[in-house]
Amino acid sequence: MFIEPHWTGDKRGWIEVICGSMFSGKTEELIRRLKRARIAHQHTEIFKPSIDTRYAVGDIVSHDERSVPSTPIGNSQEILLLSQDRDVIGIDEAQFFDAELPSVCDRLALQGMRVIVAGLDMDFQGKPFGPMPALLAKADYITKLHAICVCCGHIASYSYRKVHSKSQLLLGEAESYEPRCRVCYAKGPAADRAIP
Template sequence: MVLTESNYETSRRGSIEVICGSMFSGKTEELIRRLKRAKIARQRVEIFKPAIDVRYSEENIVSHDSTSILSTPVDNSHSILLMASGVDVVGIDEAQFFDDGIIEVCTELANNGTRVIVAGLDMDFRRVPFGPMPALLAIADDVYKVHAICVKCGHLANYSYRLVDNDKRVLLGEKNEYQPLCRRCYLQEMQERKEKHHEE
């Protein structure tokens, strides 16, 4: 079928794609890659990130390898609906930091024919499912799990090990605060930390 202005809206197929993994696994890099391809295809794209994430830039989404794309920082998920009306593709980074309303927002956008691409940490530093991510994974049409490399042994890493003593769940950080570890190395580090605290 040849798309015309009149039948374009009815031909759009909405979907939810979730890219998940630990820190340093390439989630944001994969998100940016998909969004840039959509732009090359001349699709209308809007990109959002939580306003609290100002590690590299206040406005850009920036991966750990410095790949970047312009985005709109928002304080809550509802703001995305207000600004994403009529676009073809919506990109959302660091979804774990959003309120639970992000689930309904993504669903409504997809139901209205928008391709929604979401990236986020599936687990926090304690290996506990993070924020709205479990629900987003459940409703996704497509899930893409990426892996980092364990800095201790070189195997695939699933976990974001926190190097600093801080129990706050949300602690924005980089290589000085976190490192990717596999299951065995994570458990070993946690055991060594526990023994060290016991000695102190």
């Protein structure tokens, strides 16, 4: 679908996507970029899905407990209504948003905004998660972060679910998920625990 450009002078926007497994530092990197934008006196707005209440209702919070205030929203169209006169838009946990998120990000970028999106690229089954594949295709810049495999210590790209549930959407932390490399992820419950 073609989107009518709405450029403001020479101001050009773009889309940055930060992706990876759970515990790879996606939210931490998003917070770092947003804080740098604020230091540069840029007007920022941060959004997260309203279903994500793991740490706080109104903040995005990284696993190392860094946080910034955010606006919880129910769908991606709300971002368009709440991001007027902003230079930088941050979006956390993008995998939980609806399929319209990539189009929303396109519109914001065409309006001259820098859009920084963070989310899981794969679900617990190793399949592309929500709107993330389309966001990765549209991104001007992509950062793939890795965790450390809890079984062998190699880089981890997979989020292994430790609890039994077939639902794609299961909010949880270390009690429900752990980062694993490709080999240990494929071994499933049989993976050896070389790391305490």
